[in-house]
Amino acid sequence: MNRVALITGGQRGIGLGVAHSLAEAGFSLALASEVDEADRSVAEALRNLGPGARYYRHDLRDYSGVAALLDRVEADLGPITTLVSNAGVSAKQRGDMLELQPDSFDFVMDINLKGAFFLAQNVAKRMLERSSPHYRSLVFVTSVSAATVSIERAEYCLSKAASSMMAKLFAVRLAPHGIGVFELRPGIIETDMTAGVRDKYTARIEAGLVPAARWGQPQDIGSIVVPIAEGRMAFASGAAIPVDGGLSIPRL
Known part of the structure; x- marks a missing residue:
């Protein structure tokens, strides 16, 4: 039986970095994102990752479509042994939190929190329904913003703080069944999402x-x-593991 990792947002950025590492370790890969299959990032990712990777178009806000997504992955690759819940969005526009509008708040929460929760819930249920010779795990990629305030993107910080609690909840629920749950908190990572603030953060680094x-x-x-x-x-x-080069260590 294959070890199968489902990685949301796996066609680029952090997700693609994770995909490369898991591919090198011998995992079969299911990459899921709302991006169209014809997008250049998808084609490049699949070409670089090799024949053990498949792509599945799925919007995390499509809660009713989760079962169909998992059915397709299982039919192609086998039962999922690792979920890397990585896909997420930042604030639509950075700005004064006192001017934050409900549509931006809902947009971030619907993907980063609600969508991530119901996908993980469905994966966890399927893991519990069957045995596996392989270790199984859920990995939630959150952010240092789960505990560090950025008042110009309040909705993002709130979504990541809630996601941190989500990881703890799943960890306690699944621990008796030998299914591990972890939270990774990246710091300032060089991806498309941070391209717009590259100069600012390079100077600060x-x-x-x-x-x-x-x-x-x-x-x-x-x-x-x-x-x-x-x-x-x-x-x-x-465990919540900082992956931030020491950024989140309190200093005087």
């Missing part, structure tokens, strides 16, 4: 904001996911 003195890379997150998915951190289930 050079000024000492990140103790590691560099941007994080998607493969930095991938290197943490592999030992989790392989069960080498099983007794640490429920």
Whole structure:
């Protein structure tokens, strides 16, 4: 039986970095995103990842379509052994939180929290319905913003703080069944999402904001996911792991 990882947002950025790491470890990959199959990012990802990767178009806000997505993945690759809940969106527009509008709030919450929850819920149910010779896990990619305030993108911070609690809830619910649940908190990672603030953060990193003195890379997150998915951190289930070069360490 294959080890199968479903990675939301796996065709680019952090998700793609995770996909490369899991592919190198021998996992079959199901990449899921709302992006059309014809998008260049999808074609490039599949070409680079090789024949063990498949792409499935799915919008996390389509809660009724989750079962169909999982049915397709299972038919093509087999039961999912690892879910990497990575897909997410930032605030539509950074600005004063006192001017935040409900449509932007709902947009972020519907994807980052509600969509992620109901996908994980369905994956967890299927894991409980059957046995597997492989270790099984859920990995929630949140952010340092789960605990660090950015008042110009309040909705994003709130979604990640709630996602952190979501990971803890799943960890406690699934621990008796040997299914591990982990939260990864990336810091300043070089992806399309951060391209618009590159100059700003490069200057701050050079000024000492990140103790590691560099941007994080998607493969930095991938290197943490592999030992989790392989069960080498099983007794640490429920852990929230910063992957931020020391950014979140309190300093004077």
